[in-house]
Amino acid sequence: MNHTSPKPNRVNILGVPVDHVTMESTLQIVAGWIDQDPIQCHQICTPNPEFVMRAQQDADFLSILQQADLSIPDGIGLIYASGWYGNRLPERVPGSELVNHLARLCAQKGQRLFLLGAAEGVAARAAEIYCDRYPGLQIAGTWSGSPDPAENDAIVQKIVSAQTDVLYVAFGAPNQDKWIARNSGQLHGVKVAIGIGGSLDFVTGRITRAPRWVQKVHLEWLYRLWKEPWRWRRMLALPKFTLLALKQSQTQR
Numbered sequence: 001m002n003h004t005s006p007k008p009n010r011v012n013i014l015g016v017p018v019d020h021v022t023m024e025s026t027l028q029i030v031a032g033w034i035d036q037d038p039i040q041c042h043q044i045c046t047p048n049p050e051f052v053m054r055a056q057q058d059a060d061f062l063s064i065l066q067q068a069d070l071s072i073p074d075g076i077g078l079i080y081a082s083g084w085y086g087n088r089l090p091e092r093v094p095g096s097e098l099v100n101h102l103a104r105l106c107a108q109k110g111q112r113l114f115l116l117g118a119a120e121g122v123a124a125r126a127a128e129i130y131c132d133r134y135p136g137l138q139i140a141g142t143w144s145g146s147p148d149p150a151e152n153d154a155i156v157q158k159i160v161s162a163q164t165d166v167l168y169v170a171f172g173a174p175n176q177d178k179w180i181a182r183n184s185g186q187l188h189g190v191k192v193a194i195g196i197g198g199s200l201d202f203v204t205g206r207i208t209r210a211p212r213w214v215q216k217v218h219l220e221w222l223y224r225l226w227k228e229p230w231r232w233r234r235m236l237a238l239p240k241f242t243l244l245a246l247k248q249s250q251t252q253r
Contacts, residue, residue, distance in 0.1 A: 048075025
């Protein structure tokens with residue numbers, strides 16, 4: 001954990017800490033890490049209700065979320081739940097938007113960005129789009145790879161050899177978060193690492209985000225379910241999360 005800058009206030013939701021940050025303050029925190037000597041790799045996690053529920057059954061994942069240097073509220077359910085605890089988070093900070101802002105920040109500060117994961121060719125295409133969108137951006141490398149431990153050392157070597165400053169890992173949760181936590185001590189020179197799920201699919205247009213008005217009324221999850229009906233099993237976490245969070249909040253207030 002970085003001790004040289006103020007630690008954001010946190011709300012604990014079913015054992016998972018979530019930071020009181022906005023998109024702006026998140027970028028300020030990351031900019032501060034970037035400006036420091038790369039003594040350590042700072043891990044950013046992006047919890048949502050699905051993360052929280054998975055963590056109830058996965059002690060390793062829960063521990064990683066608890067130890068993350070920054071835990072941003074990527075899910076409207078967390079905003080509502082924090083209000084039940086009397087400690088309402090200021091806003092949702094979608095990881096799918098944060099990745100674009102961080103890419104721009106890398107371009108502005110001359111930081112080298114490495115894109116790891118996603119389907120074959122997606123990271124490379126996303127890198128091309130980012131370079132067109134943010135002039136001056138330095139792409140350290142792209143690699144589809146996998147979270148398979150057999151590939152671990154080779155991937156770490158690629159990232160380190162490329163003199164990476166900021167690392168995106170698109171292996172999906174919890175694999176991406178576990179991969180970062182497992183390798184953070186060997187990612188020499190990497191200042192920031194974040195698990196980004198399917199964000200590169202949005203960047204490349206393989207998957208389209210909900211229209212802006214749908215996002216504003218907090219129904220993006222429903223739009224994704226309509227576009228990707230196979231997600232219905234994952235969506236079952238929402239009602240379970242709501243019931244458990246309400247129950248815990250009532251016992252704590």
